[in-house]
Structures are given as structure tokens and as C-alpha cells.
Amino acid sequence: MTQSRVHVGGADPYDVVIGTGVLGELAGMLGQRVRTVAVVHAEGLPEIARPVCGALEQAGYDVHPIPVPDGEAAKETGVLAGLWSRFARLGMTRSDAVVGVGGGATTDLAGFAAASWLRGVRSVLVPTTLLGMVDAAVGGKTGINIPEGKNLVGAFHPPAGVLCELTTLITVPRQDYISGLAEVVKAGFIADPKILELVEDDPEGAARPDGPHTRELIERAVQVKADVVSSDLKEAGLREILNYGHTLAHAIEKAEDYRFRHGHAVAIGMVYAAELARLAGRLPQDVVDRHRSILTSVGLPTSYSGEAWPELRATMTIDKKSRGSTLRFVVLDALAEPGRLEGPDEDLLTAAYREVSR
Structure with missing residues (x-):
């Protein structure tokens, strides 16, 4: 079990845990007040959502998996409204939580559902793609798409934590993995040239x-x-470089x-x-x-x-x-x-x- 932590500061600080065997951190991030947990996951990832639900059940939470469409099809108003209705039927209160499991679209949706339900409940994100790990799940941006544009409706809602389980990347299709690499390269150009050197030294490995x-x-x-x-946090100036x-x-x-x-x-x-x-x-x-x-x-x-x-x-x-x-x-x-x-x-x-x- 090898893990590292990146701390995200600000008014609502949290950790991003990167490595293998990270699901053991879930209960600590959710806390003892939470009882009901809605696990919003991409419908194509039941095998990845299953251990997440298992870890939560073992910790004593009342767990409810909720599948949503894969990819950008999840980030639609109809899907979001469906989540709200499901939360209502579950009787979710402000002391309950949402866990988002999947790629960037799923974590964007789950985060916004958490931000908008009862004006904000706790969330933990478990990104399963490279793009989700390095971009969508970190930073507290949540949102959905409308016909007029991408991410035009959303909220800033920092999660209680982010868990990057590296073993899930093995199942990511090659072109999707390469797609996520663009955000890694972007970080190299705007702030950390060492990233560019690592990619240039071994592009096939990257x-x-x-x-x-x-x-x-x-x-x-x-x-x-x-x-x-x-x-x-709220893109007043520096954050625009992202x-x-x-x-x-x-x-x-x-x-x-x-x-x-x-x-x-x-x-x-x-x-x-x-x-x-x-x-x-x-x-x-x-x-x-x-x-x-x-x-x-x-x-x-x-x-x-x-x-x-x-x-x-x-x-x-x-x-x-x-x-x-x-x-x-x-x-x-x-x-x-x-x-x-x-x-x-x-x-x-x-x-x-x-x-x-x-």
C-alpha cells in the first residue's frame, strides 16, 4: 500500500490521496456525523463502484449506489434532477453525503448534486480516469452542460477529500488515458516544466x-x-491560468x-x-x-x-x-x-x- 498526499488549502481545506489501496481513507473523509451516503457512479463502472460501496458499508454507513450515464451524457439537467429526486426519496439531510465515482463528467455531476442539495452537503470524489484525477476532481469546481455551452451552470463546492486509486487507470481505454495527459502537459507549460521533461524523456511511457x-x-x-x-478558489484571478x-x-x-x-x-x-x-x-x-x-x-x-x-x-x-x-x-x-x-x-x-x- 503506497500513498502520497497533496494538500489543498483555503477556507475548506482537504487532501488528495494518490496511490494504491486508498479506499481505506473514505470513512475518515466523510466523518462520523454522516449516516446515508449516495454513491453516484458511471453505469459502466459497477466493478469499480462495488469496492467503494463495500468500504462504506464496512464502515457502517447506509449506502445507496446510483448509476448515471457514462461520459458527458451524465452532465445534463435531466440526470441532475433525477439525482435530486433520489436524494429526496432517501431522506438525505444536511449531515449526509455524496460520493462520486467515475471520470471527470461523473465527478462534476456528483459534486454539483452535492453542492445544490439542501444548499450543500459533504462530498468525496473517487476519480477513475487520468483526466478526473488531475483536473475535474480537484479544485471544487462542479457543473453541468446546457445546449448553449459546457459547464455554464455550476458551483464552487470543495469536496471533503479526493481519492486517486491508481489501479483503476489500468482499465481506462488508451485514447481516454492519452486525453487526460493533455491536462498533465498543461500543468507543465503553465507552472512545472519538470512535467514536460518527464514526458519528453519517455513519451511512450507517459x-x-x-x-x-x-x-x-x-x-x-x-x-x-x-x-x-x-x-x-473562485477564479477571481490566478485560477484562470488553469x-x-x-x-x-x-x-x-x-x-x-x-x-x-x-x-x-x-x-x-x-x-x-x-x-x-x-x-x-x-x-x-x-x-x-x-x-x-x-x-x-x-x-x-x-x-x-x-x-x-x-x-x-x-x-x-x-x-x-x-x-x-x-x-x-x-x-x-x-x-x-x-x-x-x-x-x-x-x-x-x-x-x-x-x-x-x-
């Missing part, structure tokens, strides 16, 4: 869950996010009706942001080239359809980082030196997209 540096890559990515959200590449990425996901993998979209979005910074005279060519080489080396895309630009540009207008009609992008001024680009000229936006078009 792209699989049993690689020699898997644990360190996850720990470093989680630490980057923890450092940021500890000082800025959205590097996400402005275009969310537009691509919407254009693809959320059937496009999040990490694949983020990879394209990062290259776009790098080209935007280069054309604005803020980032040297070699850092832009490094984006492409690292992302390509692990099997992530770096380009998208040129014909999609008008639709993508229209969607970016309602990005969460926008203020009024002013677009705001997270860009790099140098490696691990993120900044902001506000209200860029339309010609600059179009020229940067031309660099990622195919």
Missing part, C-alpha cells in the same frame, strides 16, 4: 498508465492545481456536441493559445514548437478543421473568462509564465487559428 513516471506525473499535476486553487487552452477547447467540444474528448480539444486549444501569444509578440517560436512536439509525441492532436472557425469564434464569445463582449485568453509570456491577453484584434484571432487549421 502515454500508458503503467509507465515509469505515471505516479510522479499525476502528483506534480495535482500539486500545480492545488497550489493555484488554494489561493484562488484554463490555458480551454477557450478554444470548449468551443470545439460544443461544435462536436461533446463527443470530442476533452483532452484532445485542450491540446488543440493550447497550440492555438501559443500561436496567439507568438503572433502578439509575447512568446518565442521555440516554445510554440515545443507544444506541438510534446503533444504529438504522446498521440494528441494539434490541429482542427479550418472550416469550423466561424462557429468556433461565435461560441468563444460566451466563454466563462469573457467580461462583457471582451474575449480574454490565458497565454504564456515564457515557459511557466502565464499571463492574459484581453480583447485581441479579430485579425490576430483568425491568423492564430489559421496556424492550427487543417
